[in-house]
Amino acid sequence: MTPVQSDLAATEDQASKPSLPADVRQKVFIVIPAYNEGEKVGTVIEEVRALYPNVVVVDDGSKDQSAAISGRAGAKVLRHAINRGQGAALQTGIDFAILQGADFVVTFDSDGQHRVDDIPALIIPILEGKWDISLGSRFLGGVENIKASRKALLRLGVLFTRIVSRVKITDTHNGLRAFSRRAAQRIQITLDRMAHASELIDQVRDCGLPYGEVPVHIRYTDYSKAKGQSSSGAFKIIFHYLFKRMTS
Amino acid sequence: MNAFQWIVLPILVLLVVERLVTLLRGSGSRRVALFWGLVWCCAAVAIAWPDLTTSIASGLGLRRGADLVMYFAILFSFVGFYMIYVRMRRLDANLTLLVRKLAIENPMTSGEMSKQRDDEM
Known part of the structure; x- marks a missing residue:
């Protein structure tokens, strides 16, 4: 991997936010899973495509016009014939991006809670050969409009991961x-x-490749809060995760 | 024989015969046929000679044969639920692989997207 520090420095904007050269952006595939996100996904894709031409939307069996809207906004659209869940949609998008020759794959939510500005900060350490996987962290960056209960639940998730994983x-x-x-x-x-x-x-942890965390900003809106996972869903997540660990 | 035995034993005998016929015809899984044949035989023996379960129960430190049967039934049910759940998860995973393969091999074309839009309007 060729270090590109000088190019990056040259393309930093006035607000000193890092950006990526156009030839690197061409190799980045943004994977967006979407399920009944017709209201928001078009705007999200337009924002992303302003800088990153390769946007893959995996419509996870939506009943609304998510697929049509995504296509009109310029994304490559894959459609799950039936709803299989966000994890399945992400893997479909990642597989497709690899087949299309992606050098970098970014996973991005369709409800508008992520910022396009954060993508370079995730890619740069990979580009520089520092590590292979960048994990966004809202607790190192910032988070807007988060409810105290959601924040507490996310902190518990972190604790759970530290103990179990x-x-x-x-x-x-x-x-x-x-x-x-x-x-x-x-x-x-x-x-x-x-x-x-x-x-x-x-x-x-197990893939044997270096990884690191990058500060990112999450903006919760009424829309994303309504679409997001309910707190009671945490128990289902724990059950599915532990069952998988016990049976594999 | 009491009334319960008169009612249930012929049913269990019929079920054992049905499993035997399946085995002899070679239709279906031999292992499954043997397993269910054994289950029905055990049930028939326990109902025909209730004292037998009581003596086994006392050998295992339980008071009544009925308790032994109930404990085994509960254990059997849990193992059954677990096996069904594991199989369901496996089917689920295979279904996802199929859905993924179809999605990747057939990315949506602009024509399909327009059709979807028209259908939903």
Whole structure:
């Protein structure tokens, strides 16, 4: 991997936010899983595509116009014939991105809670050969409009991961991540639904490639809060994750 | 024989015969046929000679044969639930692989997207 520090420095904007050269952005594939996100996904894709031409939306059996809207916004659209869950949709998008020759794969949520500005910070350490997997952390960066109960639940998730997976990171259920091509090839999500985030941390630990956390910003809106996982879903996640660990 | 035995034993005998016929015809899994044949035989023996379960129970430190049967039934049910759940998860995983393969091999074309839009309007 060729270090590109000088190029990066040259393309930093006035607010000193890092950005990526156009030739690197061409090799980045943004994977966006979407389930009934017709209201928001179009805007998200337009924001992403302003800088990153390769956007893959995996429509996870939506009943609304998510697929059509995504296509109109310029994304490559893959469609699950039936709903299989976010983990399954992510793996479909990652597999497709690898087949399309992606050098970097970024996973990005469709509800508008992630910021396009954070993507370079995830890619740069990979580009510089520092590590192969960048995990976004809202607790190192920032988070807007988060409810105290959600924050407490996320902290419990971090504690759970530290005890069960023995991985010391600050944010375990953040959907904003980046993988080098070889890391994306080694990751194989098998938990189809929301428990995939915990499984992914185990795979990151076991794949033998270096990883690190990057500060990112999450903005919760009324829309993303309404679409997001309910707190009671945490028990289901724990059950699916532990069952998988016990039976594999 | 009491009334319960008169009612249940013929049913169990019929079930054992049905499993035997399946075995002899070679239709279906031999292992499954043997397993269910054995289950029905054990049930028939326990109902025909209730004292037998009582003596086994006392040998295992339980008071009544009925307790022994109930404990085994509960254990059997849990093992059954577990096996069904594992099989369901495996089917689920295979279904996802199929859905993924179809999705990757057939990315949506602009025509399909327009059709979807028209259908939903």
